[in-house]
Amino acid sequence: MKGWILATVALGLSTPVASQIASLQRSPELGVETTVPAGGIVYSFMRVYTIDGARLNASSGPGSYIRGRTVEANTDLVPVKTKSFFKACVPAPGTFEPEGPCFMDDDGDGRFDRQATNDYNIAAKLKVPVPYVKVPISVTREDSFKRVILFQGSTSDSLRFSYREFSNDMARPAFTEELTVPREPFPSMIMIKDLQLEVLGVSGMGMRYRVIRGY
Numbered sequence: 001m002k003g004w005i006l007a008t009v010a011l012g013l014s015t016p017v018a019s020q021i022a023s024l025q026r027s028p029e030l031g032v033e034t035t036v037p038a039g040g041i042v043y044s045f046m047r048v049y050t051i052d053g054a055r056l057n058a059s060s061g062p063g064s065y066i067r068g069r070t071v072e073a074n075t076d077l078v079p080v081k082t083k084s085f086f087k088a089c090v091p092a093p094g095t096f097e098p099e100g101p102c103f104m105d106d107d108g109d110g111r112f113d114r115q116a117t118n119d120y121n122i123a124a125k126l127k128v129p130v131p132y133v134k135v136p137i138s139v140t141r142e143d144s145f146k147r148v149i150l151f152q153g154s155t156s157d158s159l160r161f162s163y164r165e166f167s168n169d170m171a172r173p174a175f176t177e178e179l180t181v182p183r184e185p186f187p188s189m190i191m192i193k194d195l196q197l198e199v200l201g202v203s204g205m206g207m208r209y210r211v212i213r214g215y
Helices: none
Strands: 003-012 019-027 034-036 041-056 076-079 086-091 098-105 111-116 124-141 145-154 158-167 170-182 188-192 195-203 206-213
Touching (some): 041 086, 145 206, 158 188, 170 188
Antiparallel strands (some): 019 041, 041 076, 041 124, 076 086, 145 158, 188 195
């Protein structure tokens, strides 16, 4: 299970008709009993960004636009600036940047009337208007800076962990650290790099614990 902490900061897009709302997704949730095997991740997080976008209710259809391509139903679209009533484009993978094809609703009837290959080319009229609905759409991406705690096993008198920092998904060896915590009668409280855990037990299945305070 995963927890969510809302961040109230809105981040501007390169297309200023929408803004991103960031939320922090943590795994596991605070207070949830979890078991992690040796070598498994004790705690991690990533940011999820959401904007008000649109979703196609039907396929744009083959041959609708001679220079375009079919866009399937349920495809998410990001809004862009337009003189039309509403315009939205297929985003580049993993981003909110408009890549195309792009669609235009000229009269505000909830159906796209025209299609273009991208945000810059002239749009041509669709043979069959394509219905859409406005919905929040999200992109999940790792923070440019990420911290991960791994459980590395235990001995009769200690618990062993690995603390790692990542930048753009690349581990930085200078920021990898092996940590040892004294093993006390369970349940016990431990702190690892400002991460507070309640350790409930250790067995062949791994470490059973709850996160009391995370990043």
